Each structure stands twice: as C-alpha cells, then as structure tokens.
Amino acid sequence: MAPHFPILQVVLPLIAAPVMVLMRRGAVAWLLAVAVSWAALVMSLALLAQVADGGVISYAIGNWPPPWGIEYRIDRINAFLLVLVSLIASVVVIYSRASVAAEVPREQHYLFYTMYALCLAGLLGITSTGDGFNLFVFLEISSLSSYVLIALGRDRRALMASYQYLIMGTIGATFIVIGVGLLYLMTGTLNLADMAARLPGVNDARPVLAALAFLTVGICLKLALFPLHLWLPNAYAYAPSVVTAFLAATATKVSVYVLLRFYYSVFGESTVFAALPMRDILLVLSLAAMFIASTVAIFQDNVKRMFAYSSVAQIGYITLGLSFDSATGLTAGIVHLFNHALTKAALFLLLGGVALRLGGVRFENIGGIARVMPFTAFGIVLGGLSLIGVPATVGFVSKWYLVLAALESGAWWIAFLIVLSSLLAVVYVWRVVEVAYFREPDATVAKLKEAPLEMLIPSWLMIAACIYFGLDSALTVGGASQAAAALLQGVR
Amino acid sequence: MNIAGHLSYWFTIFLTIAGLYIVIARGNLVKKLVGLAIFQTSVYLLYIAPGKLIGGTAPVISEQFKLYSNPLPHVLILTAIVVGVATLALGLALVVRIKEAYGSIEEDEILKQDENPPSNPR
Numbered sequence: 001m002a003p004h005f006p007i008l009q010v011v012l013p014l015i016a017a018p019v020m021v022l023m024r025r026g027a028v029a030w031l032l033a034v035a036v037s038w039a040a041l042v043m044s045l046a047l048l049a050q051v052a053d054g055g056v057i058s059y060a061i062g063n064w065p066p067p068w069g070i071e072y073r074i075d076r077i078n079a080f081l082l083v084l085v086s087l088i089a090s091v092v093v094i095y096s097r098a099s100v101a102a103e104v105p106r107e108q109h110y111l112f113y114t115m116y117a118l119c120l121a122g123l124l125g126i127t128s129t130g131d132g133f134n135l136f137v138f139l140e141i142s143s144l145s146s147y148v149l150i151a152l153g154r155d156r157r158a159l160m161a162s163y164q165y166l167i168m169g170t171i172g173a174t175f176i177v178i179g180v181g182l183l184y185l186m187t188g189t190l191n192l193a194d195m196a197a198r199l200p201g202v203n204d205a206r207p208v209l210a211a212l213a214f215l216t217v218g219i220c221l222k223l224a225l226f227p228l229h230l231w232l233p234n235a236y237a238y239a240p241s242v243v244t245a246f247l248a249a250t251a252t253k254v255s256v257y258v259l260l261r262f263y264y265s266v267f268g269e270s271t272v273f274a275a276l277p278m279r280d281i282l283l284v285l286s287l288a289a290m291f292i293a294s295t296v297a298i299f300q301d302n303v304k305r306m307f308a309y310s311s312v313a314q315i316g317y318i319t320l321g322l323s324f325d326s327a328t329g330l331t332a333g334i335v336h337l338f339n340h341a342l343t344k345a346a347l348f349l350l351l352g353g354v355a356l357r358l359g360g361v362r363f364e365n366i367g368g369i370a371r372v373m374p375f376t377a378f379g380i381v382l383g384g385l386s387l388i389g390v391p392a393t394v395g396f397v398s399k400w401y402l403v404l405a406a407l408e409s410g411a412w413w414i415a416f417l418i419v420l421s422s423l424l425a426v427v428y429v430w431r432v433v434e435v436a437y438f439r440e441p442d443a444t445v446a447k448l449k450e451a452p453l454e455m456l457i458p459s460w461l462m463i464a465a466c467i468y469f470g471l472d473s474a475l476t477v478g479g480a481s482q483a484a485a486a487l488l489q490g491v492r
Numbered sequence: 493m494n495i496a497g498h499l500s501y502w503f504t505i506f507l508t509i510a511g512l513y514i515v516i517a518r519g520n521l522v523k524k525l526v527g528l529a530i531f532q533t534s535v536y537l538l539y540i541a542p543g544k545l546i547g548g549t550a551p552v553i554s555e556q557f558k559l560y561s562n563p564l565p566h567v568l569i570l571t572a573i574v575v576g577v578a579t580l581a582l583g584l585a586l587v588v589r590i591k592e593a594y595g596s597i598e599e600d601e602i603l604k605q606d607e608n609p610p611s612n613p614r
Contacts, residue, residue: 133568140575144582151586156593157606163586167515167524170579174532177572178508181539190568 002046006059006072006128009043009082010138012036013121017114026109030097033113037089040124044082051079054486058130066130067191073130077334077483081127081257084338088249088345089120095349095458096242102356103240104152112152116246118145123254132180132190135258136173139222142254143169146247150239161234168221168231175218182211183266196266212272215262223255225319226289229312236308241352244304248311249345253337256318260334263322264487273325282323287417289316294424298431303354303361306428307347310387313421314340317402320418324405330484331477332401338476339386339394339469346462347383350376353451353459358444363431368441372448375456377436379463384429386466389422393470397477500541507534519599521590525583532576539565539572 001008013036020029051057057074060066074082093116104112122142129135147169151162184190186207187198202208217228224232232252236244263272272278290313297309318340321333351361353376358365370377386393399418406415450456469476495502507530514527543565551560587597594602 133571137571137575140579144578147582147586151589159586159590159593160602160606163521163583163590166579166583166586167528170528170532170583171512171515174535177535178538181535184539185542 004059005043005047006057006074007061009040009047009086010121010125010128012039013117013124017117017121020110020114020117024110026106026113029110029113030093030100033093033096033117034090036117037086037093037120040086040120041083041090044079044086044124047074048079048083050074051076054482067189067194070134071130071191071193072128073193074128076479076486077260078127078257080334080338080479080483081254082124084341085120085123085127085250085254088246088341091458091461092242092246092249092345092349095245095352095455098452098455099242099352099356100240103154103242108152112149112240115145115148115152116242118142119149119246123250126254127257130192132183132192132195133177134190135192136177136180139173139176139258142251143173143222146243146251149243149247150235152243153238153240155238157234158238161231161238165231165235168228172218172221172228175214175221179211179213179215179218179262182207182214186211192261192266196268199267199271208267208271209276212262212267212276216259216278219255219259219262223252223259223319224312224315226285226293226312226316229289229293229315232312233305233308236311236348237302237305241348241355244308245345245348245352248308248348249341252311252315253341256315256333256337260322260330260487269325269488279323279325282319283414286316286320286323287414289313290320290417290421291424294421294428297428298424300428301363303363303366303432304348304351306431307344307351310425310428311340311344313425314344314387317398317418320414321402321405324409326405326408327481327484327488328401328408329405330487331481332398332405334480334483335401335473335477336398338480339398339466342394342462342465342469343383343386346459346466347380347387349455349459349462350379350383350451353455356451356455357448363435366445367435367439368437368445369448370436371441372445373450375460376451379459380436381429381433382463383466384425384432386470388425388429391470392467394466394473394476395470397470397473401477500537504534504537504541507531507537521587521597521599522584524599525580525587528583529576529580532572532579536569536572539569 016032016036020032023029051074059072061070100109100112119142122138122145125138126135126142129138147162147166150165151159183195186202187195189195189198199208221228236248293309293312297306300306300309318333318336321329321336354361354366354369386395389395389399399422402418403415406418511527511531511534515524515531518524518527543562545559545561548559548561549557551563591597594605596602
C-alpha cells in the first residue's frame with residue numbers, strides 16, 4: 001500500500017466527501033473527517049521520511065507513464081507542505097466538533113464536513129500533483145469548497161465576503177489556466193517537469209513571459225499578496241472560526257508553494273529573476289504589505305478582522321524572503337510559511353473559543369475576558385508574541401533568517417524595515433492585551449466560562465508547537481533550507 | 493504583424509477583456525457573474541483554437557487520414573467547462589442567499605446596508 005500513498009492521501013478525503021453526503025449524519029461525518037485527516041497526516045509523514053534523503057517519488061496515475069499520464073511527484077518541498085496541511089487539518093478537525101455545533105445550523109453539519117473534506121483533498125492535490133492542468137482542477141476544488149465554508153458563517157456579511165472571494169478567486173484561477181495554456185501551447189506538454197525541460201528550447205520567448213505574468217498575477221491573487229488581498233479580510237472575519245483557522249493556515253500557504261513551484265521548477269530562477277525585475281516588484285509589494293496591512297490592522301474594531309489584516313502583512317514577510325532570491329532568503333520564506341501557519345492557526349482557534357462563549361470577538365465586547373478565560377487569553381498573548389517575533393517563539397526564528405538574508409544581500413535598510421514593521425505588530429497585539437487584561441469585565445463577560453477542553457487542547461497544541469519550534473528550530477529550518485537548496489538547483 | 497492569421501486570438505482577447513470589464517464595471521451581482529462566465533469561456537477558445545488543424549481529422553488510425561487534430565485540448569476544456577458551470581452555479585446560489593439576507597442584489601445597496609446595520613443584526 002505504501003507505494004500508493006501519493007494518490008491515496010488525496011483520494012481518501014475525496015471519496016469521504018460523497019460518503020458523508022449519503023450518510024446525512026453530522027456525527028458520522030465528523031468521525032470520517034477525523035479519520036481521513038489523520039490518515040493523510042500519517043501518509044504525508046511517511047512520504048516526508050521517504051524523500052528525506054533527497055529522493056523524488058514519481059507516481060504515475062493509472063500506470064500511464066509521464067509525461068502522457070498525470071504524474072504525482074513528491075520531493076522535499078511538497079512533502080514538507082503536505083505534512084503542514086495535514087497536520088493543521090488533523091488538529092483543526094478535533095477542535096471543529098464543538099465549534100461547528102455552536103456556529104453552524106445542525107442540519108448543515110454533515111455538509112460542513114463534506115466541504116471540509118473536499119477542501120482538504122483539493123489542497124493536498126495541488127501540493128502533490130506534477131501536472132499543470134491537474135493543479136488547476138484541484139485549485140478549483142479547494143476554492144469552491146472554501147467559498148461554501150466561508151458562506152456558512154453566521155453573519156450575513158459572510159455571504160458577501162464569500163461572493164467577493166468567488167469573483168476574485170475565479171479571476172485568479174482563470175489567469176492561472178491562461179498561463180498554463182500558453183505554456184502548453186509553447187511546449188506541447190502539461191507535465192511540469194517535462195515543461196521545464198522543454199522551455200529552454202522554445203524559440204519565441206514572448207508567450208512564455210506572458211505566461212509568467214499571468215501565472216504570477218493569478219497565484220498572487222490566491223495567496224493574497226498586497227494589493228490583491230482585498231478578498232481576504234472579510235472572508236476570514238465572517239467565516240466560521242474553524243474555517244478561518246484552517247484556511248488561514250493552509251490555503252494561502254499552498255498558493256505560495258505553487259508560486260515557488262512555477263518560479264523555480266518550471267521557469268527556472270534565471271528566467272524569473274535574472275531577466276525580469278521580479279525581485280524589485282516582489283520587494284516593493286512585500287514591504288507595502290508589511291507596512292500598510294499592519295497599519296490597517298491597528299484600526300480594526302473586530303479582533304478576527306485585525307488578525308486577518310495581520311495575515312496579509314505576514315504573507316508580505318514570506319514573499320519578502322522570496323524576493324532576495326538567495327538560499328537564505330528562500331529558507332526564511334519557507335520557514336516563515338510554516339511558522340506563520342502555526343501561529344495563525346493557534347490564534348484563530350483561540351479566538352474561536354471566545355466566539356463560542358461570547359458570540360463575537362469585537363473589541364468593545366471582550367473587555368476583561370482574561371479574568372474569565374485565562375488560558376485562552378494567555379494563549380492569544382503567546383501567539384501575539386510570535387507574530388511580533390519575540391525570542392523563544394517561531395516568529396523570532398523567521399524574522400532572524402529574514403534579517404540574515406537582508407544583511408547577506410547587502411540591503412541593511414530592509415533589515416531595519418523588518419524590525420520597524422514588527423513594531424506595528426506590537427501595537428496591534430498590545431491592543432488585544434490591553435482590552436483583555438486591563439479592562440473591567442462587563443456583566444455579560446463576567447458570567448462566561450473558559451472554552452471547553454476539546455477546543456482548548458488543540459489550540460494549545462498549536463501554541464506549544466509555536467514555542468517548541470521557536471526554541472528548537474533544527475527541524476523546521478533544516479527542512480526549509482534543504483527544500484530551498486533543492487529549489488535553487490532546479491531539481492524537480 | 494499577421495492580424496488576419498491570428499483572428500481566433502483577437503476574438504479570444506476581445507472576449508477576455510469584455511468579460512473582465514463587466515465583472516469590474518457592473519454593480520449587479522448577477523451581471524458580474526455573467527461577465528465572469530464570458531471571461532472563463534474566452535479561455536476555452538484559447539485552448540481549443542490552436543488544437544484545430546485545417547483539414548485535420550480526429551486521431552483515427554487509418555490509411556486515408558494523415559493529418560490529425562490534437563484531441564487533448566478538447567478534453568482539458570471539457571474539464572474546465574465543468575469547473576466553470578460549478579463556479580457559476582455556486583455564484584448564483586450565493587446571490588440567491590444574498591437576496592434573501594439583504595433584499596437586494598445591487599452591490600452598492602448591500603454595502604450601504606452593512607455600513608448602518610439594522611436594529612436587529614443577526
């Protein structure tokens with residue numbers, strides 16, 4: 001069975017989804033969702049162990065040999081991503097039972113888990129496939145299911161947020177198809193590895209550059225790079241808590257992976273960075289994201305929306321790492337991708353606990369919440385410290401490597417800007433601390449209880465991971481630097 | 493530049509731009525989706541048109557036929573059409589829910605309603 005892991009981890013959630021619809025029982029659907037998430041985690045860990053020595057697993061679907069058939073290719077970087085996605089999914093799914101019970105109408109529970117399984121299948125599929133068109137199909141599977149998940153939010157604004165995400169997401173996905181289509185026209189293949197081998201032989205460079213432009217814009221829409229992030233704040237703010245935590249930690253990260261895959265494995269570093277001013281474009285947009293989104297975050301009146309804007313800023317740090325176009329920069333980007341996923345998952349899960357007890361997370365309502373929900377509030381403080389980048393949290397590890405990469409490239413002013421933008425994070429995190437700890441709880445808040453254990457434990461597991469990987473970064477930085485080295489060699 | 497020889501591309505580009513323009517310029521949620529559908533459909537042309545060779549036949553092994561058209565773009569676009577239909581259906585379903593929740597499908601009216609929420613926000 002082990003040779004079939006690359007496809008099984010995608011197919012299991014994909015099959016589980018229609019089964020859930022047929023069963024029509026929320027509790028059964030939840031059990032199935034737990035089973036497929038944990039199965040995917042076990043399989044992705046096994047895959048990561050297999051490719052740890054630098055090998056590549058090539059799986060020919062239906063035994064049609066690539067490049068004619070669809071190929072799944074697992075190497076270090078996407079094995080790393082698979083573990084991240086399935087790890088977050090496995091933790092979030094445990095948490096989801098109590099949270100979904102409170103936030104989604106009972107008769108829609110089984111549909112919620114169906115969409116969740118489809119979204120997971122889509123994300124894992126994007127990550128493992130080695131075929132350009134298959135990638136688009138999985139992208140749409142994950143996107144369409146996430147639109148539905150967002151629209152399940154209690155607030156009616158969730159509907160509008162989902163609609164806007166649908167419009168922007170479809171434009172992004174269509175741009176990606178145009179890009180893949182142009183590459184297909186020029187090379188005659190859809191297999192990404194085959195495409196990479198044939199691209200240097202293409203005589204007319206202009207369609208290839210057009211493909212690069214379409215793919216860049218399309219993928220950046222999906223990963224919410226400033227200024228293409230407009231769909232993100234509302235989608236995160238009004239979606240059910242579970243959905244926000246899951247999507248914030250996985251969807252944008254998988255899109256970053258797609259960008260890396262196209263830049264380094266298909267076009268090659270020399271086409272993207274040497275021939276075009278991509279470095280400068282990414283640098284300017286990343287800095288804009290870090291400063292503008294952080295500043296906007298400070299002025300939000302909804303904690304969830306504030307952390308959504310903070311996500312836009314943190315994505316800026318990831319793309320900033322890429323813009324250095326060096327081994328250290330790429331390592332920093334990939335490490336931050338992992339670290340930010342942990343931090344944001346933890347924060348949104350903890351906020352979900354507050355939303356469960358209080359019904360919302362607006363600043364005006366959560367005054368003094370730390371008195372009644374001490375574990376939740378302290379977890380949010382630790383997660384906030386990680387966003388700022390305080391030593392002994394994962395946020396520090398990422399910022400350390402980002403600053404190293406900046407200094408290595410000789411741009412000390414970027415290192416200065418990284419530290420300066422962290423101060424903006426201090427301001428918005430402090431707002432939460434001030435409201436939660438130093439205000440008198442009002443009558444509603446005073447009657448609240450701590451979040452239930454089945455939600456608190458998964459959230460704190462994430463916080464513990466933030467601290468653990470902050471103290472011992474050998475595993476994450478080691479994995480990221482290996483992945484970065486593999487990408488820079490153009491190994492695919 | 494050979495304009496007449498690239499006629500199918502000109503049609504494709506026109507449809508792409510027209511669709512994208514409708515998405516951006518219209519405030520009506522259904523019209524936006526119509527624009528989105530046109531935008532997506534134009535991409536089908538981008539794939540299909542180059543797959544056709546004049547005088548080419550379906551890839552049948554036979555002595556009579558020497559020139560084949562590539563069937564793969566058609567298969568890809570069949571998949572893309574399914575995706576497009578699913579997107580449109582989901583988009584329209586969302587518009588129905590939005591109409592129920594807000595009583596309007598005009599973007600500016602909906603955004604205005606959320607600025608001053610009614611007395612019993614759900």
